[in-house]
Amino acid sequence: MYLHSLKPAEGSVKNRKRIGRGAGSGRGGTSTRGHKGAKSRSGYSQKAGFEGGQMPLQRRVPKFGFKNITRVEFKAINLDVIQALAESTNETVMNFDFFKAHGLVQKKDKVKVLGRGEISKAIEIHAHAFSGTAASSIEKAGGKTVAL
Known part of the structure; x- marks a missing residue:
């Protein structure tokens, strides 16, 4: 085998269609665009969602409700999860960095502690x-809540 004898695999390379190069090419005349109409003309472009004059889907479907742009999304952490972490790590202070290190939250999350489960250790918890x-x-277990 030599460099000058290398060729691409059979059938892997195709020639491009040469459109609009005369009647003898088989792709002259209408240049594969069909006959007349806006789509055959140069400069044609259709608006996104246009359905040929029929009422478009985004206008047929009813709209309701609203998106509250001031809504704050919290990442929920329940007391049973905190209790399990406290037993496995023997930590008495749990802050955002602790939760992040244990894979419960990501950098931009805000943390809200919810009341599912019970807590028996006195733990200082820092959350939003x-x-x-x-x-x-x-508080009943002797712990402390600190809002961030």
Whole structure:
């Protein structure tokens, strides 16, 4: 085998269609665009969602409700998860970096502690928000809630 004898695999290379190069080419005349109409003309472009004058889908489908642009999305962490972490790590202070290190939240998340489960250790928890039941359970166990 030599460099000058290398060729692409059989059938892997195709010639491009030479459109509009005379009647003898088989692709002259209408240049594969069909006969007349807007689509055969140069400069034709159709608006996105245009359905030939029929009422477009995005206008047929009813709209309702609204998106609240001031809504704050929280990442929920329940007390049973915190209790399991406390037992496995023996930590008494849990902050955002601790939750991030254990894969519960990501960098841009806001944390809200919710009240599912029970907590038996006195733990100081730093979070952006607490539900009422979660806060009372943490205080009852001798812990402390710190809002970020």
